[in-house]
Amino acid sequence: MKAYAEILITPRELRNCTTLQKNIILQRDNDVLITGCVLDAQCEPISGAVVVIRQISHTHQVPKEKELGYTLSNQEGKFALLVVRDDTINYRLDIYEPIMKVE
Incomplete structure (x- = not known):
């Protein structure tokens, strides 16, 4: 994702307040973050599953x-992929069981 913002909250800003409001403005881009979770038949997360994106x-x-590439699911079975938003493109995810046990 091309848009990124960082804010710094100082102790002075936190002093004597219970609520602090900050505004963050980001430029919108054409990227979309696809996230998911790989689970087994008992709904338990699978770590190390290979997620291929086409x-x-x-x-x-x-x-x-x-x-386009691949990623591995983490210890909680979660994964994320960044793709371009385009009306002429579909994306297909193929999920494979782990090649080796991840600890």
């Missing part, structure tokens, strides 16, 4: 598929 472009007569 882009399917519909700008050609025959849809064109391209593998």
